[in-house]
Amino acid sequence: xxxxxxxxxxxxxxxxxxxxxxxxxxxxxxxxxxxxxxxxxxxxxxxxxxxxxxxxxxxxxxxxxxxxxxxxxxxxxxxxxxxxxxxxxxxxxxxxxxxxxxxxxxxxxxxxxxxxxxxxxxxxxxxxxxxxxxxxxxxxxxxxxxxxxxxxxxxxxxxxxxxxxxxxxxxxxxxxxxxxxxxxxxxxxxxxxxxxxxxxxxxxxxxxxxxxxxxxxxxxxxxxxx
Amino acid sequence: xxxxxxxxxxxxxxxxxxxxxxxxxxxxxxxxxxxxxxxxxxxxxxxxxxxxxxxxxxxxxxxxxxxxxxxxxxxxxxxxxxxxxxxxxxxxxxxxxxxxxxxxxxxxxxxxxxxxxxxxxxxxxxxxxxxxxxxxxxxxxxxxxxxxxxxxxxxxxxxxxxxxxxxxxxxxxxxxxxxxxxxxxxxxxxxxxxxxxxxxxxxxxxxxxxxxxxxxxxxxxxxxxxxxxxxxxxxxxxxxxxxxxxxxxxxxxxxxxxxxxxxxxxxxxxxxxxxxxxxxxxxxxxxxxxxxxxxxxxxxxxxxxxxxxxxxxxxxxxxxxxxxxxxxxxxxxxxxxxxxxxxxxxxxxxxxxxxxxxxxxxxxxxxxxxxxxxxxxxxxxxxxxxxxxxxxxxxxxxxxxxxxxxxxxxxxxxxxxxxxxxxxxxxxxxxxxxxxxxxxxxxxxxxxxxxxxxxxxxxxxxxxxxxxxxxxxxxxxxxxxxxxxxxxxxxxxxxxxxxxxxxxxxxxx
Numbered sequence: 007x008x009x010x011x012x013x014x015x016x017x018x019x020x021x022x023x024x025x026x027x028x029x030x031x032x033x034x035x036x037x038x039x040x041x042x043x044x045x046x047x048x049x050x051x052x053x054x055x056x057x058x059x060x061x062x063x064x065x066x067x068x069x070x071x072x073x074x075x076x077x078x079x080x081x082x083x084x085x086x087x088x089x090x091x092x093x094x095x096x097x098x099x100x101x102x103x104x105x106x107x108x109x110x111x112x113x114x115x116x117x118x119x120x121x122x123x124x125x126x127x128x129x130x131x132x133x134x135x136x137x138x139x140x141x142x143x144x145x146x147x148x149x150x151x152x153x154x155x156x157x158x159x160x161x162x163x164x165x166x167x168x169x170x171x172x173x174x175x176x177x178x179x180x181x182x183x184x185x186x187x188x189x190x191x192x193x194x195x196x197x198x199x200x201x202x203x204x205x206x207x208x209x210x211x212x213x214x215x216x217x218x219x220x221x222x223x224x225x226x227x228x229x230x231x232x
Numbered sequence: 233x234x235x236x237x238x239x240x241x242x243x244x245x246x247x248x249x250x251x252x253x254x255x256x257x258x259x260x261x262x263x264x265x266x267x268x269x270x271x272x273x274x275x276x277x278x279x280x281x282x283x284x285x286x287x288x289x290x291x292x293x294x295x296x297x298x299x300x301x302x303x304x305x306x307x308x309x310x311x312x313x314x315x316x317x318x319x320x321x322x323x324x325x326x327x328x329x330x331x332x333x334x335x336x337x338x339x340x341x342x343x344x345x346x347x348x349x350x351x352x353x354x355x356x357x358x359x360x361x362x363x364x365x366x367x368x369x370x371x372x373x374x375x376x377x378x379x380x381x382x383x384x385x386x387x388x389x390x391x392x393x394x395x396x397x398x399x400x401x402x403x404x405x406x407x408x409x410x411x412x413x414x415x416x417x418x419x420x421x422x423x424x425x426x427x428x429x430x431x432x433x434x435x436x437x438x439x440x441x442x443x444x445x446x447x448x449x450x451x452x453x454x455x456x457x458x459x460x461x462x463x464x465x466x467x468x469x470x471x472x473x474x475x476x477x478x479x480x481x482x483x484x485x486x487x488x489x490x491x492x493x494x495x496x497x498x499x500x501x502x503x504x505x506x507x508x509x510x511x512x513x514x515x516x517x518x519x520x521x522x523x524x525x526x527x528x529x530x531x532x533x534x535x536x537x538x539x540x541x542x543x544x545x546x547x548x549x550x551x552x553x554x555x556x557x558x559x560x561x562x563x564x565x566x567x568x569x570x571x572x573x574x575x576x577x578x579x580x581x582x583x584x585x586x587x588x589x590x591x592x593x594x595x596x597x598x599x600x601x602x603x604x605x606x607x608x609x610x611x612x613x614x615x616x617x618x619x620x621x622x623x624x625x626x627x628x629x630x631x632x633x634x635x636x637x638x639x640x641x642x643x644x645x646x647x648x649x650x651x652x653x654x655x656x657x658x659x660x661x662x663x664x665x666x667x668x669x670x671x672x673x674x675x676x677x678x679x680x681x682x683x684x685x686x687x688x689x690x691x692x693x694x695x696x697x698x699x700x701x702x703x704x705x706x707x708x709x710x711x712x713x714x715x716x717x718x719x720x721x722x723x724x725x726x727x728x729x730x731x732x733x734x735x736x737x738x739x740x741x
Contacts, residue, residue: 024242032241035252035731040655051658058326062492069254070725072328072340073654076252077245077732084246116247232248 019056022048026056027065027081035076036069082118093126097230101126101201104223108216110205116231117152117197131204134180147173147187148202155189155197172221176207184210186217188224192232199231249733257729260578260722263589264331264485264596265409271493274480276418278501281361281476281568283561284508285424286368286554289534291473292513294629296527299466302458306466307513311506313467313675314474316668317640318502320647321478322495323661327654329484329491330723332575333568334639337481339721341646341653347720348710350642351576352702356695357635358569359607361476364628365561366402367611370395371621372555379548391621392612399608402562406570406600407590420560424553428512431534431546435515438541464678468637471675472629473509475636477501479564482571485724566607570599579719581709623687630691637672638699644669 029042043053057075060066067078092098093114105112111131115122122140127133143149144159150173153159159167167173176184184207190199201224203210213220259266292303299306321334330336335354339347373394377384384390405416480497484490519537520527530536538546574596577587590597614624647665651657683689710716728734 028242031245034250036254038655050656051660054656054658058491062326062489062495064489064491064730067726067730068327070256071254076255076726077242077249079730079732079734081242081732082246084242118246 022052022056023060023065024084026053026060027077027084030066030075031077036074038073039075042075082121094230097227098126100223100226100230104219105130107219108203110203110209113148113202113204114199114227115148115202116199117155120152120156122149122152122200125199128204133204134183139179145175145179146202147175147185148200150175151187151189151200152197172217174210176211182207186210186213186220188220190224190227190231192228199227201227245732249731252728252731252734255726255728255731255734257727259485259724259727263594264574265594266485266724267488267490269483269486270488271497272418273415274483274487274493275497275500276415276421277483277564277567278477278480278497279504280418280421280560280564281479282474282501282505283365283421283476283557283564284473284505285421285428286365286557286561287473287505288428288508288512289550289554290368291470291509292516293527293530293533294469294472295466295513296517298469299463300458302463303466303517304510304514306463307470307473307506307509309463310467310470310474311502311509313668313671314471314477314502314506315499316664317644317672318477318498320644320661320665320668321481321498323647323651323665324643325481325484325494325498326491328723329487329494330575331482331485331571332722333478333481333484333572334643335572336575336721336723337650338639338642338646340723341648341650342642344710344717344720345707346642346646348581348706349699349703350639351572351581352699352706353635353638353642354572355569355635356698356702357475357632357639358479358565358572359603360628360632360635362562362565362569362607363611364625364632365558365565366395366398366607367391367615367621367625367628368558369398369555369562370611371625372551372558373398375551376548376555379551392615395611396608398559398562399604401559402566403600403604405563406566406604407595407597409595416560416563420556424557424560425508427549427553428508431538431550432512432515434543434546435519435537435541438543461678461682464675465682468633468675468679470509471637471672472633474502474505475633476561476565476568477505478640479568482568490724562607566600566603569603570596573599573603575722579716579722580713581706581716581720626688627691627694630688631695634676634692634695635699637676641669641672641676644672 025046026042029046030037033041033045039054039057040050042048042057043050046053048056057066061068061075064078064080065084066075068074069076093101097114101112101114105128111128111133113124113128113133114126116125122143124133124136124140127136133139139146139149143153144163150159150163151167154164154167154173163173172189173187174184183204185202185204187200187202189197190201192198201220203213203216203220295306296303321337324337324340328336328340332351333354335347335351338350370391371394374390377390478498480487480494480501484494487493516533516537517527519541520530520533523540527533534550535547538544538550573582573586574589575587576582577584577599579587586596586599586602588598589595611624611628614627615621618624618627644665648657648662651661680689680692684693
């Protein structure tokens with residue numbers, strides 16, 4: 007095989023591949039191989055080889071005209087490598103405001119097709135076990151919201167979320183502590199993010215006026231996050 | 233290379249995928265079992281189309297008759313040429329997925345006229361090789377039958393009946409679905425390759441003298457003992473042992489990760505088959521030289537070697553393995569042939585019904601039903617008129633190889649044009665394509681000059697006539713249906729489901 011395959015195996019290739027992906031994201035769907043090579047100042051043969059490798063692994067797809075490229079569905083799997091984008095200012099203000107009036111942790115997550123990413127955890131009330139919450143979706147209220155949306159939650163959880171309009175979890179991660187999660191949807195009603203409140207079980211079980219505020223914040227955050 | 237700009241764009245795209253314009257929800261080749269077949273099955277398609285074990289036992293004698301002491305070199309040259317062509321085929325398979333393989337690829341580079349000619353060449357190539365394989369399977373089945381029921385096998389009707397039975401079995405496997413087809417072929421071919429390797433090792437192990445350097449000595453070629461024409465004829469016959477390596481490209485729609493699996497399958501097939509042929513040819517030549525006999529005078533060299541060296545039991549195993557290998561080859565070639573007809577049916581070049589895929593098994597059932605009677609009928613007719621099965625096979629293999637070689641030449645010309653059209657032409661692929669086109673043309677012409685007057689040469693002339701008639705027919709059809717310009721070259725386009733955020737996007741109007 008050519009010397010190019012050798013260099014594609016070097017660690018630097020990962021860096022180059024991410025740079026190429028970033029360039030396709032920046033230029034938008036339909037960008038051509040030559041444009042990518044020009045914009046990045048990469049030698050043509052290198053750029054074409056990287057593009058074809060990324061197409062092979064389905065991080066990129068070719069447009070129907072075969073000249074242009076677009077990000078493939080698999081790019082979502084890179085979400086863990088790419089630090090989540092902080093939410094816009096207005097959304098952060100709204101969450102800060104809510105935190106000041108709440109004795110408990112207020113956390114914001116985003117959902118991709120089948121995973122959850124923490125975008126704005128409460129700095130004063132850290133999550134009990136962040137990696138478990140992100141891995142075992144059924145263990146947290148925020149995760150259950152996503153599972154129910156994609157039809158993967160248990161029937162009991164699904165029914166409870168449907169009737170209440172939000173998800174709950176009492177004492178399952180840490181004894182005597184629980185969590186409520188309200189959905190944040192875009193204009194088409196697709197679940198894009200979740201707002202969670204964690205605290206002692208008795209407060210979470212009977213949140214009173216706080217629940218209305220949480221639900222309203224969820225509705226207000228929708229347009230701010232999309 | 234520049235440092236990466238902050239990874240903002242990628243992050244934003246993952247959080248809120250931007251709409252992608254110009255991507256539909258359905259591919260133009262919908263109906264086939266899209267993205268369902270894994271790498272092993274894709275590899276099996278190319279391997280079985282090549283039928284390495286059948287070729288490893290039948291081609292060395294054909295090459296040896298033409299190229300004599302330069303046989304190993306002729307096979308090495310054919311392997312090199314096919315590797316160059318495989319690499320050029322992969323310029324396409326890395327970039328687009330199609331059911332029409334070379335026919336679709338040439339359309340992307342040279343347009344619809346050249347593509348139609350390629351299509352005719354491929355239909356002849358795939359079709360005739362399927363006939364060749366069905367005949368071979370029938371012949372070797374009759375050899376097997378001879379071991380157990382000699383009185384039955386003596387009848388002249390046995391081979392035609394075996395061909396008919398094999399054809400019927402092919403129909404069943406092909407109609408049942410692509411997974412069954414590739415799995416059956418993979419199993420069959422792996423078993424037969426193992427048998428061949430065992431035989432070759434056994435043959436070399438019983439050799440009294442060690443490695444014989446004479447057969448690898450290129451002086452026969454350089455000193456003019458073997459003429460260029462003979463060498464080219466040997467190389468052309470050796471190419472017949474490789475043809476079909478590109479056929480996994482016809483599974484572009486059905487392969488799970490087509491842009492990774494197909495290029496790998498195409499190249500591995502050429503390399504693996506080439507090594508097997510070199511080993512097998514070398515061991516057969518050494519075997520005959522040690523015996524002091526001429527391989528060219530043999531009718532079934534491996535069987536003769538086996539009995540001369542006292543390992544007759546290998547003969548029966550070998551007949552079974554060659555019959556299965558031919559059967560696998562018939563299935564794989566018919567698979568590729570029906571995918572080409574399917575594409576042409578979808579595009580409107582051939583009757584629409586050929587582009588019909590069965591709803592239950594997702595196979596191009598009409599195309600399968602239309603071709604199999606022809607594939608079975610022609611060899612039976614050839615045997616009936618020509619008198620001998622070997623005569624029929626010798627005619628068929630040259631006709632098939634000519635079809636493939638013409639299609640490969642057109643592909644090598646199309647590749648750089650295609651790369652230039654999409655703005656991705658670089659130096660190396662252009663050089664490889666040029667070497668491939670020039671090398672194949674040289675071999676084809678040299679073969680025609682040196683063998684033009686023989687029966688096999690006649691097969692090539694018949695092929696050329698068929699080519700001209702077929703191409704002319706398609707060109708006439710095309711002038712009657714000008715809209716074909718828009719549809720020929722249809723491939724499996726990216727659909728919304730493949731695109732980041734495609735599941736969140738509104739359907740295009």
